Amino acid sequence: MHQALRLTEIIDQISWHTDRDSLPDLALTCRTFEGPALDALWRNLPSLEPLINCIPTHLWGHSFQGELILLRPIDTTTWATFRKYAFRVHSITQSEDPSSIIEYLRILMLSYPYPSSTMFPNLRSLAWNVHEIHLAIEFLRMAFVSSLVSLDLRIASISPALICMLSTIGTACPNLTSFRPQVDNPTWNRELVPFLTQAICQLHRLSTLTVCELEDPGMMHVTQLQSLKTLWLYIGPSSLRRTGLPPQSLGLECLELLGLQAIRLNHITDFLRCLRTVQSKHITAVFSSNASEQQTNFISEFCTILLERCNNLEAITLCEPFYNTFHNVYAQPGNFDPLRRLRNLTHFDVEAACTISISDDELGELVNAWPKLKTLRLSCYRDPTITVLPTFHGLINVLRLCPELVSLSLVIDTTQLDGINVKSPGNGNRNNGLQELILGNSPISSPLDVALVLNSLLPNLPGVNLEVWIGGPLDALFEKPWEMEQWKLVNCLIGGFRVVRTQCLGQ
Numbered sequence: 001m002h003q004a005l006r007l008t009e010i011i012d013q014i015s016w017h018t019d020r021d022s023l024p025d026l027a028l029t030c031r032t033f034e035g036p037a038l039d040a041l042w043r044n045l046p047s048l049e050p051l052i053n054c055i056p057t058h059l060w061g062h063s064f065q066g067e068l069i070l071l072r073p074i075d076t077t078t079w080a081t082f083r084k085y086a087f088r089v090h091s092i093t094q095s096e097d098p099s100s101i102i103e104y105l106r107i108l109m110l111s112y113p114y115p116s117s118t119m120f121p122n123l124r125s126l127a128w129n130v131h132e133i134h135l136a137i138e139f140l141r142m143a144f145v146s147s148l149v150s151l152d153l154r155i156a157s158i159s160p161a162l163i164c165m166l167s168t169i170g171t172a173c174p175n176l177t178s179f180r181p182q183v184d185n186p187t188w189n190r191e192l193v194p195f196l197t198q199a200i201c202q203l204h205r206l207s208t209l210t211v212c213e214l215e216d217p218g219m220m221h222v223t224q225l226q227s228l229k230t231l232w233l234y235i236g237p238s239s240l241r242r243t244g245l246p247p248q249s250l251g252l253e254c255l256e257l258l259g260l261q262a263i264r265l266n267h268i269t270d271f272l273r274c275l276r277t278v279q280s281k282h283i284t285a286v287f288s289s290n291a292s293e294q295q296t297n298f299i300s301e302f303c304t305i306l307l308e309r310c311n312n313l314e315a316i317t318l319c320e321p322f323y324n325t326f327h328n329v330y331a332q333p334g335n336f337d338p339l340r341r342l343r344n345l346t347h348f349d350v351e352a353a354c355t356i357s358i359s360d361d362e363l364g365e366l367v368n369a370w371p372k373l374k375t376l377r378l379s380c381y382r383d384p385t386i387t388v389l390p391t392f393h394g395l396i397n398v399l400r401l402c403p404e405l406v407s408l409s410l411v412i413d414t415t416q417l418d419g420i421n422v423k424s425p426g427n428g429n430r431n432n433g434l435q436e437l438i439l440g441n442s443p444i445s446s447p448l449d450v451a452l453v454l455n456s457l458l459p460n461l462p463g464v465n466l467e468v469w470i471g472g473p474l475d476a477l478f479e480k481p482w483e484m485e486q487w488k489l490v491n492c493l494i495g496g497f498r499v500v501r502t503q504c505l506g507q
Contacts, residue, residue, distance in 0.1 A: 016040050042088035047096050048139070052104045054082040060104070068103045074111055083118075091125035092143065102135050109138035116142050127152040134159040141165070144172035151176055156184045158191065167195040170202025177227070179203065180210035186234065189213075210259075212236075216245050223250045232259035235271045248276040255280035261321070263288050265298040265329075272305045282315035282347070299331050299354060303338040315347030315375075318354065329354045333362040340369035349377040351409050352473070357386045360394035364401065373402040377409035380440030380468045389443075391416040392425060392453055399431040399457060409438035414453075415445045422452040434458050438465045441474055444486045451493035459501070463491035
């Protein structure tokens with residue numbers, strides 16, 4: 001054996017870079033590779049099925065009633081093999097339908113003859129992203145161990161046993177830094193909140209938390225967590241909020257990201273109004289844009305309270321959970337006026353939340369307040385009822401006022417070329433840093449003119465991003481085939497210009 005293969009670090013690297021399907025063969029080559037190869041094979045399980053496969057098939061059978069049973073007890077040798085592999089597991093992600101293995105899993109967990117904490121002593125991350133979590137109680141009891149730092153549970157069904165199990169998370173997994181209980185049906189929150197509150201009040205190292213509104217002790221605990229950097233809250237109507245805390249007695253400090261989701265934007269506004277302050281660099285508000293009575297003034301009210309509570313914001317995102325382009329709220333540029341006082345804003349994204357009617361002058365006035373802007377996403381869909389669109393003049397102004405811009409999504413009228421020299425549209429001004437440009441279903445009549453203008457303004461741009469047309473928000477448009485061909489031609493021309501420019505520079 002080569003001397004290099006006697007170094008543990010090299011053996012480990014070989015194992016980690018070996019294809020997963022080849023790791024069993026690598027483990028069988030020699031004792032030197034066995035341990036590292038098995039570590040790599042079992043460290044991150046994509047499902048629980050490999051654990052079931054540790055038990056010989058001849059031990060399984062069915063009763064006269066057709067129920068799955070063990071025909072014989074699992075012997076100590078088999079358990080030793082099981083534990084040898086389970087000891088190596090650091091993460092489990094169950095994303096496939098567990099129906100075929102759930103009964104095997106329950107019996108296996110109930111048959112385990114050792115203390116429950118010894119089954120997965122090194123488990124760090126657990127994600128259950130499928131249905132039937134209420135049937136996985138036995139497994140969860142084994143998987144809730146003190147070494148766990150990340151827990152992601154999709155609660156697609158509930159049972160009394162599961163609800164009680166949730167309340168033990170704080171004591172069973174005291175070292176959690178990331179906790180995300182995803183509740184499929186919001187009406188279950190009222191039943192779950194007391195148990196989630198108890199669990200979260202016992203977690204003192206959380207840096208990432210996704211949860212519904214908690215009872216008062218839970219909300220107080222969350223607002224006092226110095227370690228918390230990312231918080232996602234699901235907000236209910238203020239009329240259903242029951243709290244004994246005085247108004248503005250709570251504040252959120254030291255956050256990097258605050259995400260708030262509700263049916264209506266005014267529910268989020270009401271929640272922010274109840275807080276004393278919000279110190280977060282990034283705020284994301286997710287609301288249903290096609291909810292009844294969703295009004296434009298909700299955006300203005302949200303922006304006003306946002307400025308009052310969050311004066312150090314650097315990033316703002318408004319969106320709707322399913323990105324329904326055709327039911328967006330109609331907004332005016334003036335709705336965002338309060339936010340113009342946030343001079344340090346680097347990220348502004350509202351394209352998935354509202355449809356904006358904006359002129360060249362209004363666009364320039366809006367972005368003039370944000371010279372540090374790096375990401376601007378105003379629109380990718382041109383609503384037929386919108387008659388006012390920015391033109392290339394507006395685009396040129398945005399690039400001039402926001403020199404650090406790297407990503408831009410904006411619908412413009414590319415057919416309006418009055419006053420535009422297609423070969424030198426920006427009077428020599430260029431943006432060399434823009435990496436992404438989304439123009440959505442912007443009106444287009446001459447792909448050549450559009451390509452010439454973009455090539456001059458953005459010499460390093462590889463092309464217009466067309467992902468919004470492919471499985472994105474514009475995928476269902478009737479005019480998609482024709483418009484897609486126009487934009488593909490634009491990209492083809494831009495690519496050709498780039499090749500010519502490269503060859504000329506090379507000469």
